[in-house]
Amino acid sequence: MLRKIIRLCLTAGGAALGFWLGEWVLSWEWLAFLLPHGIMAYAVIAAVTLFAGLLSYLVAPLIMRGFVQMEASLETALQKMPTQDLLGGALGLIIGLIIATLLGYSFSYVPLVGGYLAIAVSLALGYLGLVVGIKRKDDLLAIFHLLPRLGGREREKSGKSDSRGRYKILDTSVIIDGRIADICRSGFLDGVLLVPSFVLEELRHIADSADLLKRSRGRRGLDILNALRKDPQAAVEVVDIDFDDLSEVDTKLIRLAQIKNGCIVTNDYNLNKVAELQGVRVLNINELANAVKPIVLPGEEMAVQIIKEGKEQGQGIGYLDDGTMIVVDGGKRFIGQTIEVQVTSVFQTAAGRMIFARPRLGEKKSGNASSGASNEVKWLG
Numbered sequence: 001m002l003r004k005i006i007r008l009c010l011t012a013g014g015a016a017l018g019f020w021l022g023e024w025v026l027s028w029e030w031l032a033f034l035l036p037h038g039i040m041a042y043a044v045i046a047a048v049t050l051f052a053g054l055l056s057y058l059v060a061p062l063i064m065r066g067f068v069q070m071e072a073s074l075e076t077a078l079q080k081m082p083t084q085d086l087l088g089g090a091l092g093l094i095i096g097l098i099i100a101t102l103l104g105y106s107f108s109y110v111p112l113v114g115g116y117l118a119i120a121v122s123l124a125l126g127y128l129g130l131v132v133g134i135k136r137k138d139d140l141l142a143i144f145h146l147l148p149r150l151g152g153r154e155r156e157k158s159g160k161s162d163s164r165g166r167y168k169i170l171d172t173s174v175i176i177d178g179r180i181a182d183i184c185r186s187g188f189l190d191g192v193l194l195v196p197s198f199v200l201e202e203l204r205h206i207a208d209s210a211d212l213l214k215r216s217r218g219r220r221g222l223d224i225l226n227a228l229r230k231d232p233q234a235a236v237e238v239v240d241i242d243f244d245d246l247s248e249v250d251t252k253l254i255r256l257a258q259i260k261n262g263c264i265v266t267n268d269y270n271l272n273k274v275a276e277l278q279g280v281r282v283l284n285i286n287e288l289a290n291a292v293k294p295i296v297l298p299g300e301e302m303a304v305q306i307i308k309e310g311k312e313q314g315q316g317i318g319y320l321d322d323g324t325m326i327v328v329d330g331g332k333r334f335i336g337q338t339i340e341v342q343v344t345s346v347f348q349t350a351a352g353r354m355i356f357a358r359p360r361l362g363e364k365k366s367g368n369a370s371s372g373a374s375n376e377v378k379w380l381g
Contacts, residue, residue, distance in 0.1 A: 007060040014056020015049050022048035080243065082258045084137045092133015093126055100125035167262030168283065169194045171253055172202050174266050176221035179285055184234040189283075193236045194262065195225065198252050200238065254280050290348075293322050296355055298343050304357070305338040306331045326355045334359065 022045035078086065103125070104118030168191050174180050175195075183189050203225070207218030229236045243252050250271045257264050263281035266272060272282045296302075304318035304326050316331025318341075328334075328341055341357035348354075 003064065006064060007057065010060040010063060011053050011057040014059075015053030017056075018049040018052025019045060021052065022046075080255070080259065082261070084261075085134050088137025089130045089134040092129040092131070092136075094129070095133070096125040096127070096129020097122065099129075166191045167194050167257075167260045168192065168265050169196065169253055169257050169260070169262050170199065171264060171266040171268060171271065172199050172206070172221070172249065173268045173271075174285055175199070175203065175225055176206075176217050177267055177285060178220065178224050179289070180265065181224050181228055181231070181234075183285070183288070184228060184231060187233060189234075189265075191235070191262075193228065193234055193265075194256070194260065195236060195238045196242075196252070196256055197238070197240045198242050198249055200225075202249055250274065254278055257281075289322075290353060293324060293353055296324075296343055296346055296353075298345055300343045301340060301360060302343070302357075303338055304328065304341050306334045306336065309335065320355075324353050324355060326357055329356065329358045331359060 100118075100122040103121050107117040107121060110117055168189065170180065170193055180189075184193070203218055203221050205218070206214050207222055209215045209218065225236075228234045239256075241256065243255055246252050246255060250268070253264055253271070254275050256262075257275070257280045258278075263283055264271065264275055265283045265285070267285040269284075269286075272284050275282045302320075304320070306316040306318050306328060308317050309315065309332050310317050310327055314330050314332050316328040316334055318326045318328060318331070320326065326341070328339075329344070331339070331341070340360050342360040343355055343357045345356045346353065347356070
């Protein structure tokens with residue numbers, strides 16, 4: 001019913017346009033001799049009006065279909081756009097149109113083209129205000145103080161807490177890693193854990209891989225995700241959302257974090273850097289693991305089992321319970337044994353913490369439990 005009414009309205013509008021067009025054509029002086037006013041003139045107007053109305057009636061479905069498609073595309077684009085961008089663009093558009101109105105009033109006094117200049121200035125300044133408002137949304141929202149949660153830079157300066165980061169968006173790597181489940185059970189991670197549908201799809205592809213290792217990792221990630229959903233300490237929400245205009249999963253995660261005003265939980269170093277460049281907050285599990293490792297100072301003594309040979313001559317490699325690597329100078333000859341070492345230096349690298357030590361004078365225990373023998377280790381040097 002609504003479509004019929006709209007079609008009739010478009011037909012009436014086309015007929016009215018045809019009537020005006022017929023009268024306008026008859027107003028030409030050179031046609032006055034050919035079509036004198038009278039029955040012939042009215043016949044021309046009626047013919048033009050009928051033709052325009054019929055044409056509008058036939059073209060109306062195409063116009064309505066195009067309008068509906070344009071409205072759907074615009075609605076989709078607005079839904080994907082973050083709230084800050086919408087408000088920033090609206091403020092910029094309003095400011096641009098206000099300036100255009102003031103300038104257009106002056107241009108209206110220009111002979112002949114004054115009205116057209118006013119329209120051109122309004123379009124140009126409106127578009128300019130919209131673009132600048134989206135790009136400088138933080139400055140605009142901080143000046144106007146619309147909402148406490150939207151004044152990004154002002155919030156950072158004042159140090160006040162807000163709801164930013166309430167949503168924690170999990171990527172594929174952190175789900176497969178599995179440590180996120182222990183962190184949630186410990187209560188150190190609050191808020192809602194969001195798992196987008198495209199991450200689930202990537203997990204499914206990994207779980208169906210022909211490679212045995214990838215298949216095992218994918219199935220482990222699905223098991224961990226199921227365990228998280230059953231854990232009362234974790235609020236897990238699966239969102240059915242995707243971005244067809246983006247192909248990379250990392251890019252989709254960044255877009256979702258911008259829309260939800262949340263942060264990404266990952267252990268992917270590259271995703272971490274790219275997200276930070278785009279102003280998205282990132283919680284890196286590897287950084288958390290390095291931060292909670294116990295502090296070791298030079299001069300401390302500890303027992304370590306030498307596992308393998310180091311890169312340099314005479315070095316031995318061991319590991320603490322948390323996975324921290326210890327490089328023992330002169331520890332090659334103690335491979336397979338547990339000895340007492342003294343820490344000489346500690347280095348923090350991008351991959352984690354590395355401890356350098358040397359054997360000390362003391363008792364050491366053999367790594368072979370069946371021998372039960374103990375040997376005296378002399379510290380040389």
